[in-house]
Amino acid sequence: MILGILKEPSPETRVSLHPEAVKVFTAAGNKILIEKGAGSTAFLSDEVYSEAGAEVKERTEVFKDAEMVFQISPIAAEEHQLLSKGKFLIGVYQPLVARELMQTLAKTGVTLFSMDSIPRITRAQSMDVLSSMSTVSGYKAVLLAAANLPRFFPMLMTAAGTIAPAKVLVIGAGVAGLQAIATAKRLGAVVEAFDTRPSVKEQVESLGGKFVEVPGAVEDKSAGGYAVEQSEEYKQKQSEMLEKSIVKSDVVITTALIPGRKAPVLVTHAMLEKMKSGAVVVDLAAANGGNCEGSVNNEIVSVEGVTIIGNSSLPASMPEDASKMYSKNVQNLLKLLLKDDKLNLNFEDEIIKGTCITHDGAIVYEPLLK
Incomplete structure (x- = not known):
């Protein structure tokens, strides 16, 4: 050929x-x-x-x-x-x-x-481009967040006093999310993670993250490892639970996608208003509409004092x-x-x-x- x-x-x-x-x-x-x-x-x-x-x-x-x-x-x-x-x-x-x-x-x-x-089956793992590129995205998302956050990631004990570690929330514990959790932990942050799939809880905890669980999620094994559309009742519970974690976080990294559909909005403008001034959101779903209200693909914007980095093409940066x-x-x-x-x-x-x-x-x- x-x-x-x-x-x-x-x-x-x-x-x-x-x-x-x-x-x-x-x-x-x-x-x-x-x-x-x-x-x-x-x-x-x-x-x-x-x-x-x-x-x-x-x-x-x-x-x-x-x-x-x-x-x-x-x-x-x-x-x-x-x-x-x-x-x-x-x-x-x-x-x-x-x-x-x-x-x-x-x-x-x-x-x-x-x-x-590429079908998400065991035999095709070595061909899975989405997983490979998500590994890059998850890693680079944390580095971008760290570079834009006006404070340290790790806890530091200095002559000038003790600096508390940054709090990072990762929304979506697929390949990108898991890599983000691992990278944030390596940098010394306190990490929480949310996913609609209860089955990923063990993976999150094995990387040192705390799993934020919302009871009642529907998980479809035939979806090839992807999240699936949830009921309106579950979405309401999810929003309430997520808001508690989002408003106390210094960094939020969003990776949630549903194949063939617009990305679900998980970080609303009301939540941004309650976040710490100087906090950072990295939206890896920006090209599909974004998980964060106000995010713009391939741009860095400031909303209510929060820096929002919309970037779905981080593999091109490495x-x-x-x-x-x-x-x-x-x-x-x-x-x-x-x-x-x-x-x-x-x-x-x-x-x-x-x-x-x-x-x-x-x-x-x-x-x-x-």
């Missing part, structure tokens, strides 16, 4: 395939084309890719010659004409949100694999390691798709079936068809 790596549009800084993966694919007999400068924002030069066995080309050449095209961000609308029937496209497309784009791509005849649709992790996820998926340098499009495999969005001129992704 001829694999083509495209340069990401700004402000994305990652690259979809790392030189380590290029070595593996070229050794297996594949040909790798990479757009000039594709790895530069991830601190990976064209020379490094050439040494790994890739051929540096112009963007139009990559589109023309590659059978399988890699770009994390969706291909721009004006470049859809460069996609032809039979080509493969691999990136992060959020099919449940970008429904019209899926229909457009289906008409091109391209076979699209969206890495954020491009070198984030690229390596993303690339490894892609590499593991391609172990299923490429067998002995031959395409193995086996729709009987639940990973291939669950990740493929469009094929042969039609949408084949079951959640969209429903």
